[in-house]
Amino acid sequence: xMPVDPTLPRPQSQRPGGLEPRQLDAVLVDGFDETQRxxxxxxLSEQRSQRSPMRRPRLALGVGLGLAVAGALAALxxxxxxxxxDRDVPGPLASRTVGLRVAEGATLAAASSAELIVPxxxxxxxxxxxxxxxxxxxNRGDAxxxxxxxxxxxxxxxxxxxxxxxxxxALATVEVVGTAFEIDRGPTSMTIxxxxxxxMVRGERVPGRIVRLxxxxxxxxxAPLETATMFEQPPPRGPTxxxxxxxxxxxxxxxxxxxxPRGSGSGSGSAARVAPVAPSVxxxxxxxxxxxxxxxxxxxxxxxxxxxxxxxxxxxxxxxxGDSAGAGLAAFTLGRLAIERLDQPTRAARAFERMIAIGSPxxxxxxxxxxRARAWRAAGNQAEADRxxxxxxxxxxxxxxLDDLTPSSTP
Amino acid sequence: xxxxxxxLDHAADVIVLxxxxxxxxxxxxxxxRRGRDGDSWAHEMIYRRYAALVGTTARRLLRDASDVDxxxxxxxxxxxxxxxxxxxxxALRGWLAQIAVSRVxxxxxxxxxTRLFSDNEPGxxxxxxxxxxxxxxxxxxxxxxxxxxxxxxxxxxTPWVMRHVVGLGLDDIALACDCSLATVKRRIQEAxxxxxxxxxxxxxxx
Numbered sequence: 001x002m003p004v005d006p007t008l009p010r011p012q013s014q015r016p017g018g019l020e021p022r023q024l025d026a027v028l029v030d031g032f033d034e035t036q037r038x039x040x041x042x043x044l045s046e047q048r049s050q051r052s053p054m055r056r057p058r059l060a061l062g063v064g065l066g067l068a069v070a071g072a073l074a075a076l077x078x079x080x081x082x083x084x085x086d087r088d089v090p091g092p093l094a095s096r097t098v099g100l101r102v103a104e105g106a107t108l109a110a111a112s113s114a115e116l117i118v119p120x121x122x123x124x125x126x127x128x129x130x131x132x133x134x135x136x137x138x139n140r141g142d143a144x145x146x147x148x149x150x151x152x153x154x155x156x157x158x159x160x161x162x163x164x165x166x167x168x169x170a171l172a173t174v175e176v177v178g179t180a181f182e183i184d185r186g187p188t189s190m191t192i193x194x195x196x197x198x199x200m201v202r203g204e205r206v207p208g209r210i211v212r213l214x215x216x217x218x219x220x221x222x223a224p225l226e227t228a229t230m231f232e233q234p235p236p237r238g239p240t241x242x243x244x245x246x247x248x249x250x251x252x253x254x255x256x257x258x259x260x261p262r263g264s265g266s267g268s269g270s271a272a273r274v275a276p277v278a279p280s281v282x283x284x285x286x287x288x289x290x291x292x293x294x295x296x297x298x299x300x301x302x303x304x305x306x307x308x309x310x311x312x313x314x315x316x317x318x319x320x321x322g323d324s325a326g327a328g329l330a331a332f333t334l335g336r337l338a339i340e341r342l343d344q345p346t347r348a349a350r351a352f353e354r355m356i357a358i359g360s361p362x363x364x365x366x367x368x369x370x371x372r373a374r375a376w377r378a379a380g381n382q383a384e385a386d387r388x389x390x391x392x393x394x395x396x397x398x399x400x401x402l403d404d405l406t407p408s409s410t411p
Numbered sequence: 412x413x414x415x416x417x418x419l420d421h422a423a424d425v426i427v428l429x430x431x432x433x434x435x436x437x438x439x440x441x442x443x444r445r446g447r448d449g450d451s452w453a454h455e456m457i458y459r460r461y462a463a464l465v466g467t468t469a470r471r472l473l474r475d476a477s478d479v480d481x482x483x484x485x486x487x488x489x490x491x492x493x494x495x496x497x498x499x500x501x502a503l504r505g506w507l508a509q510i511a512v513s514r515v516x517x518x519x520x521x522x523x524x525t526r527l528f529s530d531n532e533p534g535x536x537x538x539x540x541x542x543x544x545x546x547x548x549x550x551x552x553x554x555x556x557x558x559x560x561x562x563x564x565x566x567x568x569t570p571w572v573m574r575h576v577v578g579l580g581l582d583d584i585a586l587a588c589d590c591s592l593a594t595v596k597r598r599i600q601e602a603x604x605x606x607x608x609x610x611x612x613x614x615x616x617x
Contacts, residue, residue, distance in 0.1 A: 024576050027545040027553065028537065031577075032466020032479065040466070040483045041458055047488065200452060209459075212452040 038359050039395065046398075049142055049164065092139040093163065094121045102136050104367075105340070109133040109303075110151070123158040124165075132185075133299065137168065137364055140400060145364065147329070149299040152184040159197065168361045170292040170326035171221045172203030181213075188293070193218035204326075291317050291326035295333065307341035318354065331355035332364050339375050349375035349384065356391075366392075370401040443500035446491065454491050461504060462487075464577070465511045468587075471576045472515045472569060474536045482518070486511045505586030508579060512569060512587045519565055537576070552610075559609035563602055570595050571602035 095102045096119040102108070110116035110128035118126045128134060132151025138144070145166045157165050157176050167174040167183060171190050174183060179197025184190060192201055194213045202210045205221050213219055294317030301310035314334040321327045335351035338344040352372035356365065373388035389405035396402070437456065445453035462483060469482035489510050497506055537553040537560075545553070560568050570588050573579045579587070585595040 024537070024553075024556070025578060027542055027549045028471075028540045028576070029542045031468075031470040031540070032463050032483070036466060036480065036483075037459075037462045040462065040480050041455070043480070044458070044484050044487055047484065048491070200455075210452065210455060212450075 035359050038362060039365075042362050042365065091141055093124075093144050095119065096121055102139060104136055104139050105336075106136045107133060108136070122161050122163070124161065125156045127154040127156075129153065133303070138367055145367075147333075148183055148185045150185050150296055152182065154180070154182045156180040157197075168329060168364065170295045170329055172201050172206050172219075173361050175200045175202070189220065189222040191218055191220045291321045291330050293317075295326065295330055298330075298333065298337075302337065302341075307337055311337045311342060311344075311347075328355045328358040328360040329364070331358065332361075332368055335368070335371060335375065339371070339378065345375045345378035346381070349379060349381075349388070366396050366399055366401070369395055370399070370405060373405045438501070439503040440500035443494055443497060443503055447494045457490070457503070457507075458487055461507050464504065464579075465507055468508060468511050468573060468577050468579075469515055470540065471537070471572050472512070473518065476539075478518055482511055482514045485514050489514075502586060505583040508573070508583055508587035509589060512573075516565060516569070555610055556606060559606040562609065563605055567598050567602040567605070570598045571606070574599050 092104075093102060100108075100118060102118070102120070108116060108118060108126070108128060110130050110132050112131045114130055116128040116132075118128070120126075126134065129152035132153050133149040134153055135147040135149060136145075137147055141162060143164045143166065145168065147168045153167075155165065155167065155176070157179055159179070165176045169183070169185050169190055171185075172192070174181070174192055176197065176199045179199055180195040181197075181199050182191075182193045182195070184193075192199065192213060194215055194217055196215050198215075199213050200210060201213060201219055203221070206219070211219055294313050298310040298313045301307075301313060311334055314330050314337070318327060318330055318334065321330070331351045331354040335348045335355065337348075338351060339348035349372050352368045352375060355368045356372065359365065369388070369392040373385050373392055376382075376385035376388050392399060392405055393402060437453075439457075439460075442453045442457050442460075446457060465486050466479055466483045469479045469486075470476065473479060473482070486507060490507055497503065537557050538550055541550050541553055560572070563571070566588070570584050573584045573587060574581070581592055581595055581599075584599075585592045588595060588598075590598075
């Protein structure tokens with residue numbers, strides 16, 4: 001048969017009114033949507049970090065059989081019970097400062113007048129500038145995930161260490177293995193400056209959504225300018241008339257991003273030196289705020305012990321934000337506030353659910369799945385708790401919280 | 412000079428750094444070169460660029476959607492492991508499709524073994540993938556095409572789906588199916604004829 005070039009248009013439809021092959025894609029759903037892509041990358045990264053390259057059934061079968069035989073022989077020869085061999089799996093990171101807790105859920109906060117230096121048992125070190133706050137989101141043998149709520153922090157991560165360090169902010173995610181760098185998280189901007197090694201910065205406002213920074217480079221990311229109008233100052237007390245604020249430009253750039261080598265550019269010698277963040281935030285009016293600002297505002301309220309107001313701020317911002325950048329982090333923060341401070345497990349579960357639906361930050365997704373299940377359980381909704389636990393097991397079949405969430409362990 | 416500073420306009424939240432060489436414009440060959448050096452950024456860029464292609468290919472070929480994630484994961488794990496073996500770095504797209512197709516076919520073979528006593532023939536189920544706004548006529552059409560495809564051998568079905576459903580180019584399909592361009596053209600034509608004949612007969616009998 002003479003081959004026919006399928007790129008040529010077909011002479012006519014094979015069936016009157018029927019779909020031409022080229023029209024098929026138009027009536028089909030997305031074959032692999034963004035959420036799937038994101039989840040698959042997460043699992044791929046986990047699998048690669050565990051150095052188990054792929055499932056090779058035949059090879060695995062052979063190796064498994066060999067190991068089983070060897071194990072049986074060893075058991076027979078030794079004929080004595082012994083403790084399982086140390087698999088040399090590192091545990092969570094610990095602080096070398098006595099009494100300083102860095103477990104999941106811990107908050108590291110520097111006083112407003114002094115730096116906080118946190119040395120870790122693996123040789124890494126975090127220095128928090130006065131007023132800075134770092135929340136520990138996950139602390140495992142393979143990952144140390146934190147949220148830089150505000151302020152400036154300097155990270156010196158031991159090179160070649162077993163853990164992936166990930167620092168979340170509303171504007172971007174920074175990921176490193178071994179390096180020294182500094183993050184300055186201001187109310188409307190952040191700067192990442194790398195002293196040594198390499199860091200990966202991801203985020204909606206990052207060029208190409210991901211940038212690799214090497215020693216000497218730094219990246220500045222600014223939130224939309226309109227956020228500057230977010231913190232509405234209450235009118236000053238006293239007789240002094242208030243000058244009207246200059247009008248906000250009708251059209252403002254959405255964001256500014258810059259990547260420059262350190263020491264260049266305007267201002268001081270080091271472009272990474274950004275003015276320190278004010279430790280307190282002015283009182284806020286109740287209106288929906290951009291997510292990045294809502295996070296800062298909520299954090300300030302939380303620091304003052306106004307947990308309900310902080311949660312409301314996040315809720316309002318989330319209602320207005322849809323699934324925009326940073327919304328996931330806001331939802332996660334709201335979930336934690338609700339369960340840990342307000343004793344509102346249902347609200348917490350719904351917040352974690354929202355974060356899972358948004359799908360970012362990826363480093364907190366597993367935590368969100370687990371927390372959702374626990375929140376539903378705390379709310380007494382066992383059916384939802386079981387469903388959430390099953391979702392967790394599906395998404396993270398080797399997840400380290402699996403044992404905590406299985407129905408058998410539920411009270 | 413590395414210094415760059417620019418503002419974003421409203422239309423786009425991202426900018427391309429002209430000197431970085433790290434943008435999405437980085438060529439496949441460059442990504443492969445960096446990936447071979449263990450550059451994790453390059454690996455991620457490869458994934459972001461081609462995850463949709465690999466995932467869609469798997470989804471359209473496989474009946475079981477739960478296998479899609481596995482195929483994607485395996486494809487990229489293999490690719491990252493074997494980047495050194497890619498003779499022509501610019502052919503990354505077709506090479507990834509080839510790995511994906513081989514993983515899909517592997518599942519077909521496995522299913523044949525496990526379903527020896529079953530009448531169910533594995534393969535794409537396009538009707539299940541119809542978008543919510545697809546008309547009843549289109550759904551019926553997809554069901555017919557499904558049945559037509561199930562009657563085809565895999566070696567014809569795969570290039571047809573890749574061409575007409577995924578929308579891949581013939582060169583990429585040839586690489587993915589590990590055959591010559593002429594063979595791919597011939598197989599797609601054979602599949603076209605078979606599908607058309609089935610639709611005509613079955614459609615008329617409907």
